[in-house]
Amino acid sequence: GQQVMQIPQYQHVQEGEDFTTYCNSSTTLSNIQWYKQRPGGHPVFLIQLVKSGEVKKQKRLTFQFGEAKKNSSLHITATQTTDVGTYFCAGWRGGGNKLTFGTGTQLKVEL
Amino acid sequence: GAVVSQHPSRVICKSGTSVKIECRSLDFQATTMFWYRQFPKQSLMLMATSNEGSKATYEQGVEKDKFLINHASLTLSTLTVTSAHPEDSSFYICSARARGYDEKLFFGSGTQLSVL
Numbered sequence: 530g531q532q533v534m535q536i537p538q539y540q541h542v543q544e545g546e547d548f549t550t551y552c553n554s555s556t557t558l559s560n561i562q563w564y565k566q567r568p569g570g571h572p573v574f575l576i577q578l579v580k581s582g583e584v585k586k587q588k589r590l591t592f593q594f595g596e597a598k599k600n601s602s603l604h605i606t607a608t609q610t611t612d613v614g615t616y617f618c619a620g621w622r623g624g625g626n627k628l629t630f631g632t633g634t635q636l637k638v639e640l
Numbered sequence: 641g642a643v644v645s646q647h648p649s650r651v652i653c654k655s656g657t658s659v660k661i662e663c664r665s666l667d668f669q670a671t672t673m674f675w676y677r678q679f680p681k682q683s684l685m686l687m688a689t690s691n692e693g694s695k696a697t698y699e700q701g702v703e704k705d706k707f708l709i710n711h712a713s714l715t716l717s718t719l720t721v722t723s724a725h726p727e728d729s730s731f732y733i734c735s736a737r738a739r740g741y742d743e744k745l746f747f748g749s750g751t752q753l754s755v756l
Contacts, residue, residue, distance in 0.1 A: 560743065571733055571747040572684065617683065621743060628674065628735075628745055630684045 533620055533631040541637045548605040550634035552618035559621060561594055561601045562628070567614040572630075575603075608638045642668040644736050646748025653724055654756055661719045661751045663734035670736035673717035674745065675709060678731040690717055724755045 532555045542548050552561065560579040564572035576585055578594035578601060585592045591604045601618055618631040643666040653659050663673060672691050676684040688704075690696035690711035698704045706728075708720040717736075721728055731752050735745040 562744070571750045572735075572745075573747070574744045577744065625743070626672075627686055627689060628743075629686065630676075633683050635681070 533618060533629055535616075535618060535631040535634050537634055538632065539635045539637070541639060542608050544610060544638050544640050545607050548608050548612070548636055550603050550616050550618075550636075552601040552603075552631050554599045554620055556622070557598050559598075559625065561598075562619045563592060563601075563603055564617045564619060564630075565614050566617065566633075570614075572617060605636075608636070610638050610640065612636060613638050642666075642736070642738050642741060642746045644670075644734065644746045644748040646734055646751060648751060649749060650752045650754075652754045652756065655725050656723055659721045659724055659753060661721075661732055661734070661753075663717045663719070663736070663748050665715045665736050665738070665746070668736075668738045668741075668746075669714035670717070671714070671739055672737040673709075673711055674735045674737070675707075675717075675719050676733045676735065678733060678750075680731075684733065687719075721753065724753070726755045729753055729755045 535552050562577045563575040566572045576592050581598050582596045583594040589606045593602045615633045615635045617633045619628050645664045647662050675687045677687050678684045686699050687702045688696045688698045688709050690709050692711050692714045696709035711717040731750050733750040734748040
C-alpha cells in the first residue's frame with residue numbers, strides 16, 4: 530500500500546533558526562496537503578499543492594511539490610515559539626477516497 | 641471555515657464496557673466522514689471511511705464488529721468502541737469532507753479514550 534514517510538522525525542531549533550521537513554511517497558500523488566497539529570490538539574489544514582513543481586508561500590512558510598509528484602517539503606523561515614507542533618503531509622489514495630498521513634515531524638522551538 | 645464538533649473529549653471506562661463517540665458537522669454537510677486513531681507521538685491511522693446512509697468501509701486490520709460506525713445523516717457520525725479493552729486506549733479523531741471545500745478535511749477536536 531501507499532506509504533508516506535517524513536524526515537526528520539523530531540527537530541529542535543533555537544528561535545530564529547530555519548526548519549525544513551521532507552515528505553516522500555512510495556507512489557505518485559494527485560495532490561498533497563499539509564497539516565499542523567499542536568500538542569494536545571487536532572490537525573489543522575495548512576495548504577494543498579496540486580501541480581508538479583508547485584511552490585506556495587504563507588508568510589514564513591514555504592511549501593513545495595516535487596516535479597515527479599512523489600515528494601514535498603515544508604520550510605519555515607525564522608522559527609517562532611508559535612510554530613511548535615507536529616507537521617504532517619498527507620496524500621489521497623484509493624481513487625481519492627482516503628487521505629493517508631505521513632509519519633510527521635515534531636518541531637520544538639527553544640528560546 | 642467549517643466546524644466539526646466531537647464529543648466527548650475525554651472518557652475513562654472500565655474494561656468490557658462500550659463507548660460511543662459522536663462527531664457532528666455544525667455548519668455544513670459532511671459527504672464523507674473519516675475516523676482516525678492516533679497513538680502518542682505517532683501519525684494518524686485511518687480506521688474507516690463512512691458515507692451518509694451506507695455502510696462504513698474499514699481499513700485492513702480494523703475489526704468492524706469492535707469499532708461500529710454509523711453515519712445516519714449528513715451531519716452526524718458515531719464511532720462505538722464495543723467491549724473496550726486497555727489496548728483500545730488511544731486518541732480517536734473524526735474528520736469530515738465537505739462539499740465546496742475541495743479535498744480539505746475538517747477535524748474534530750478528538751477523544752482521548754482510557755480503558756482501565
